[in-house]
Structures are given as C-alpha cells and as structure tokens.
Amino acid sequence: MPDAITFREAMTAVLRETLAANEEAFLLGEDVGVYGGAFGVSRGLVEEFGTDRVLDTPLSEAGFTGLAIGAAVMGMRPIVEIQFSDFITHCMDQLVNQAAKMRYMFGGAASVPLVLRTPGGAGTGAAAQHSQSLEAWFVHVPGLRVVMPSTPADAQGLFRAAMADPNPVLFYEHKLLYNTKGSLPDPPETYEIGRARCSREGCDVTVAAAGLMHNYALEAADTLAAQNVDVEVINLLSLAPMDSDRVCESVRKTGRLVVVEEDVRTGGWGGELITRVTESAAFYALDRAPARVAGADTPIPYNKRLEASIRPSPERIVEAVTQVLANDPGRYV
Structure with missing residues (x-):
C-alpha cells in the first residue's frame, strides 16, 4: 500500500x-457492477468477482434490501449499497421493523449480519433529496448499529468490524471524504464498534464529532492552536452504540464541550450525547453549558452559498469554541 491512500481507494x-x-459475502445495489458505483467505490470488482458476487439491482431499495436481509438470516454476508443515504427512506420497514428486530424476536436463534453502506451528507450541490444526514433516525432504533468513519484507516477498520458483527450495521460514508487522503496502519487494524478515539489531545475544550465533521473539528483545532487554545478532539466513529464514556473522560479534563454534527439540530444525535454527559458525574466538571454546531432546520438548498450557510464548517466550530471560552471568566486571566 502507498503511504497515502484516498478514502475511496481504502x-x-x-x-x-x-x-x-x-465466499458468503456479496455486494448488491444500484449500479455497483459495470458502472462501479455512483461514487466509484466498487469499480473493477464485478470484473474480478463476477456478477454472482457483485449484483446490479433494479431501482427498488425496498426489494433488494429485503433480499439482503433474507440472505443474511440464511447465513450469507450481504453488503448493500444505497446509492444516496436519502434513499434509505424507501427501505425503512425492512431496516426498522425487520432487520433491527429479528435477533431479539427470535431469542437469538436468528441474526441479520448485514452491512448497509451509503454515501451521506451535503456539500456537493446535490440539493434537498440527495444531501441529507439522516443517521439520527437510526440511532433511535434499538438493534441497529450506526458507524461513521472519517479517514481511510477508519473506513477499513470500521468496515472489518461491521463485517464481523452479527447485527445489521449502517455504514455512512460522507461524499466529501472520497477524495481525501490518509495513511493506513501496518499491520491492518480492525476497530471495535462503539469505541471512540482521541485524535488530538488538549486541555481547554473537548470537541466531539464523527465522519467529515471530525475532520472539520481537526481543522478548527489547528486554527485555534494559533490563538493559544488547546482543543481535544474526540472521533466518535460509532453513533450507535455511542461511546459517551470517552467523551465524559475528556470533559472531566477540559471542563468544556462542543459537539459537531451535520444533521439538523432538532432531534440530532448531538443532543443525545450532551444529555448523556450532563446526566453523568462529568456534569460537575463542566464550567458552562455545552455547545452544539449542527445543520440548520431546513431542506438542503441547491445554491452553493445557501448550502454552505446552513452546514457546519471549521469556521463555525472555531466560533462556537471561542464563545464557550469567552464566557469563562477565568480563561484569559
């Protein structure tokens, strides 16, 4: 492997x-075969593994997701690609009422080892029906696991973990990550679903994020470092289960918390994380109320300037951290 590899290549x-x-694993979805996937992730795989292992499906998310669930119950290891995460709305019943419930309803006698990959998020000018961040819906469903990598190493480590998990795993890949680059560990690593990682140590404020927003948090931390602000960045990696204990550990050190999420603010998973922190003993370490940087409560605009205005950005994270610190009377003494 080269020293640097793109997220897509990973x-x-x-x-x-x-x-x-x-041999029990197979990939299915719209245009994953000859075309190589909407974002080129499966390019070349049908030529290598054939049409029995890389299946182009009809335009029916409900149909091929249901097929994959049945195959998983029977011992296969399906990998479903939903072309845009918005289209998960077409297979909600299959995921929420079937895949998430089967292991519980059958007392563990049946499991659904399914991995559902899907590109999510805004920033590409794809407008309201192809740009949403809907992951909070599935964080709300017991029985589903939800993961969100931010680097090529995360992508591989989390995918290996997802394939080894007996539960259905929703694997969110942000569209803006595909061309980003990073190094891979040697030897290859398998992550643990539900375990966050500290990607930058600091003592002034904790910033917790996942996926592309984690990378934005690191950019913001670099900017703030030039202002003598020491930011600790927590890469959540997994939203369900969510490692709030790791965030609480960081908050006990820094006394301040900013959570960054791209989904809309109302009902977002960031509110859940903040609630867990404030319900724990880490509440007493907080110097002031936590802050949230999130998407606006509006459909995603097509216009690039409007789209940028309603999304989180490194600049908005810097602003949120600055406001948190400015309200601490002891920060600049």
Whole structure:
C-alpha cells in the first residue's frame, strides 16, 4: 500500500479483501457492477468477482434490501449499497421493523449480519433529496448499529468490524471524504464498534464529532492552536452504540464541550450525547453549558452559498469554541 491512500481507494480495497476472504459475502445495489458505483467505490470488482458476487439491482431499495436481509438470516454476508443515504427512506420497514428486530424476536436463534453502506451528507450541490444526514433516525432504533468513519484507516477498520458483527450495521460514508487522503496502519487494524478515539489531545475544550465533521473539528483545532487554545478532539466513529464514556473522560479534563454534527439540530444525535454527559458525574466538571454546531432546520438548498450557510464548517466550530471560552471568566486571566 502507498503511504497515502484516498478514502475511496481504502473502501475499494477493503471490499476486495472481504469478497476474496469470505465466499458468503456479496455486494448488491444500484449500479455497483459495470458502472462501479455512483461514487466509484466498487469499480473493477464485478470484473474480478463476477456478477454472482457483485449484483446490479433494479431501482427498488425496498426489494433488494429485503433480499439482503433474507440472505443474511440464511447465513450469507450481504453488503448493500444505497446509492444516496436519502434513499434509505424507501427501505425503512425492512431496516426498522425487520432487520433491527429479528435477533431479539427470535431469542437469538436468528441474526441479520448485514452491512448497509451509503454515501451521506451535503456539500456537493446535490440539493434537498440527495444531501441529507439522516443517521439520527437510526440511532433511535434499538438493534441497529450506526458507524461513521472519517479517514481511510477508519473506513477499513470500521468496515472489518461491521463485517464481523452479527447485527445489521449502517455504514455512512460522507461524499466529501472520497477524495481525501490518509495513511493506513501496518499491520491492518480492525476497530471495535462503539469505541471512540482521541485524535488530538488538549486541555481547554473537548470537541466531539464523527465522519467529515471530525475532520472539520481537526481543522478548527489547528486554527485555534494559533490563538493559544488547546482543543481535544474526540472521533466518535460509532453513533450507535455511542461511546459517551470517552467523551465524559475528556470533559472531566477540559471542563468544556462542543459537539459537531451535520444533521439538523432538532432531534440530532448531538443532543443525545450532551444529555448523556450532563446526566453523568462529568456534569460537575463542566464550567458552562455545552455547545452544539449542527445543520440548520431546513431542506438542503441547491445554491452553493445557501448550502454552505446552513452546514457546519471549521469556521463555525472555531466560533462556537471561542464563545464557550469567552464566557469563562477565568480563561484569559
């Protein structure tokens, strides 16, 4: 492997690795075969593994997700690609009422080891029906796991963990990450779902985020470092289960918390994280109320300037951290 690899290349490589190692694994979705996927992630795989292992499906998310759930129950290891995460709305019943419930309803006698990959998030000018961040819906559903990588290493480590999990896993890949680059660990690593990581240590404020927003948080931390503000960044990696204990540990050190999420503010998973922190003993370490940077409560605009105005950004994170610190009377003494 080269020293630096794109997020797209990392995903293609781990899909190839999975299909080669497990004969029960197969990939299915719209245009994943000959076309290579809407964002090029599965390019070349149908030529290598054939149409029995890389299946182009009809335009019916409900149909092929239901097929994958049945295959998973029967011992196969399906990998579903939903072309845009917005289209998960077409298979809500299959995921929420079937896949999430089966292991519980059958007393563990049946499981649904399904991985559902989907590109999410805004920033590409794809407008209201192709740009949403709907992951908070599925965080709300017991029985589903929800993960969100932010680097090529995260992508591979979390995907290996998702494939080893007996539960259905929703694997969110932000569209703006595909061309970003990063190094891979040697030897290859398998992450633990539900375990956050500290990607930057600091003592002034904790910033918790996932996916692309984690990268924005690191950018903001670099800017703030030039202002003598020491930011600790927590990469959540997994939203369900959510490692609030790791965030609480950081808050006990810094006394301040900013949570960053791209989904709309109302009902977002960031509110859940803040609630867990304030319900724990870490509440007594907080110097002031936590802050949230989130998407606006509006459909995603097509216009680039309007789209940028309603999304989180590194600049908005810097602003939120600055406001948190400015309200601390002891910060600049």
